[in-house]
Amino acid sequence: MTTTSVFLRIHFLLKLILNGVALSIIWYRMDEGKEDIFEQASAKLSDWEEFGFPADRSHCYYLTFVLLILHILDRQIEYVCRLDFLEKVKLRAEQEEVKTMEMLNRILLFNILPPHVARFYLTMQLESHGQRVEVGSFHEERCAVAVLFASIPSFADFYYEDKQNEEGLRCIQLLNEIICDFDKLLRQREFQAVEKIKTIGSTYMAACGLQTQEKGSLVSEENPTGNVATLSKFAVAMMHALHELNKDAMQDFQLRAGISVGPVMAGVVGTVKPQYDIWGDTVNVASRMDSTGIPGRIQVTKEVADLLSSADNPYQMECRGEIFVKGKGKLTTYLLKTSYDEPGFETTEL
Numbered sequence: 001m002t003t004t005s006v007f008l009r010i011h012f013l014l015k016l017i018l019n020g021v022a023l024s025i026i027w028y029r030m031d032e033g034k035e036d037i038f039e040q041a042s043a044k045l046s047d048w049e050e051f052g053f054p055a056d057r058s059h060c061y062y063l064t065f066v067l068l069i070l071h072i073l074d075r076q077i078e079y080v081c082r083l084d085f086l087e088k089v090k091l092r093a094e095q096e097e098v099k100t101m102e103m104l105n106r107i108l109l110f111n112i113l114p115p116h117v118a119r120f121y122l123t124m125q126l127e128s129h130g131q132r133v134e135v136g137s138f139h140e141e142r143c144a145v146a147v148l149f150a151s152i153p154s155f156a157d158f159y160y161e162d163k164q165n166e167e168g169l170r171c172i173q174l175l176n177e178i179i180c181d182f183d184k185l186l187r188q189r190e191f192q193a194v195e196k197i198k199t200i201g202s203t204y205m206a207a208c209g210l211q212t213q214e215k216g217s218l219v220s221e222e223n224p225t226g227n228v229a230t231l232s233k234f235a236v237a238m239m240h241a242l243h244e245l246n247k248d249a250m251q252d253f254q255l256r257a258g259i260s261v262g263p264v265m266a267g268v269v270g271t272v273k274p275q276y277d278i279w280g281d282t283v284n285v286a287s288r289m290d291s292t293g294i295p296g297r298i299q300v301t302k303e304v305a306d307l308l309s310s311a312d313n314p315y316q317m318e319c320r321g322e323i324f325v326k327g328k329g330k331l332t333t334y335l336l337k338t339s340y341d342e343p344g345f346e347t348t349e350l
Contacts, residue, residue, distance in 0.1 A: 001063070005070045012074035019067050027060055113276050114195050114211055117268060139267030144209055144224035146231040146304070147264065147283050149290035150238055150257040151203040152178070158251070174249060175202060181241040185234060193227070194234050197278060203290070206234065207278060210266055228261050228304050229311045235259065235298050236338050254296040258289025261304050288325045289333065298336040305334040 001019040004010070109118045120138055155175065161168040182204055185191055197205040209227040235257045242255050262282035268274045285301060293299035299320065300308070308315045316337040322330040 001067060001070055005074060012071065012078045015074050016067075016071050019070065023060075023063055023067055026063060030060055113268065113274065116211055117276060137268060139265065141263065141265055142210055143263045144227060144261065145264045145266075145278070145282065146208045146224070146227040146259060146261045147278070147286035148206045148208075148231050148235055148257060148259050149203060149287050150182075150206075150235060150255055151201075151290055152242075152253050153256055153295050154253055155202040158253075174251075177249075178202075178242060178245060178253070179204065181245055182238055185237050185241060188237075191230065191234050191237070193230055197276070204238070206231070207264070208234070210264075210278070224261055225307045225311055228259065228300075228307045229313070231259055232298065232300075232304075232308060232315060232336060236336075239296075239298075239338060256290060256293045256295045257298040258286050258291070258293050259298065259300045259304050260286035260289055261301070261307065285325065285328065285331075288328070292323050292325065292333075294335070298338065299333050300336060302332050302334065308336075 001022060004015050004018050007015075106118075106122070109121065113121070117138055155171075159168060159171045179199055183196065186194055186196060193211060194206055194208045195210045197207055199205065208231040209224070235255075238257070239255050242253055245251075246253055260282050262280070262285075264278045264280040264282050266276070266278045268276050289299045289301065300317075305317050308317065317334040318337060320333045320335050322332050325331045
């Protein structure tokens with residue numbers, strides 16, 4: 001019975017059955033056997049008779065008691081093993097949940113921040129000798145960043161609130177489809193260097209040249225010509241996406257875009273809800289290129305026009321002339337020629 005009990009992987013009920021069968025055979029031999037097993041026993045065995053228990057019966061009672069003790073131990077071992085197994089299963093489930101949450105947090109972080117900024121925070125938040133490293137604010141300077149502002153001027157007139165329009169909900173849903181179509185363009189390989197900054201109402205803000213130079217990257221922050229060429233191509237792709245959506249939604253939205261290039265300051269503001277943003281005169285000029293632009297056209301500064309003219313696939317441009325830009329005075333701007341230009345448009349000098 002002791003030998004059977006040492007096998008921990010055998011179910012305790014099976015052990016009880018095996019030991020019970022062995023004990024039953026002993027009892028049977030004691031009750032029905034013709035030969036006296038304890039006939040040649042020593043005198044010590046007969047000492048049990050002083051208590052009113054024959055030696056053979058006392059031996060059976062002793063084995064029965066041992067069987068009960070072994071069964072209790074088997075039950076206890078089985079309980080501990082099952083509890084240990086359930087704890088291990090629970091631990092594995094919690095570990096998988098932690099890994100899933102960590103992966104989701106990484107995905108979310110890489111969606112709201114540029115890759116090199118997200119890696120900065122992930123590196124700074126690693127635990128060092130049981131203590132968490134304090135994370136400081138992230139900021140950096142970039143000397144040749146192309147900045148894009150693209151808006152839909154007619155959306156303000158399109159938006160209205162009434163019961164039929166569900167208090168403006170349907171207008172917001174259509175704007176969401178437009179922004180989602182713009183975001184999908186960022187997944188294309190040729191636009192991997194383009195970084196979406198934010199949306200302000202119906203205005204889409206993006207930049208190219210913010211990401212650090214990595215293996216396999218298409219455009220470097222030190223390549224202003226490549227930055228403006230990529231961002232200009234992205235603006236044209238945005239016009240194409242809006243044109244396709246107009247067909248499905250039966251609308252006549254036009255994209256008005258402005259591009260500027262130059263140095264910017266980039267950084268993250270906020271801790272609970274961090275926001276990556278860029279600042280500088282280049283951003284202000286790009287915003288003015290959009291606000292003073294023409295619907296359906298892409299307006300760029302003279303610096304951008306000079307860089308695009310020296311690109312591998314130069315764009316055709318037409319000089320719009322001098323326009324007044326708040327804080328900058330009069331600036332000479334250019335309009336990129338695309339297949340979505342308004343028919344019959346004539347360049348005028350202002």
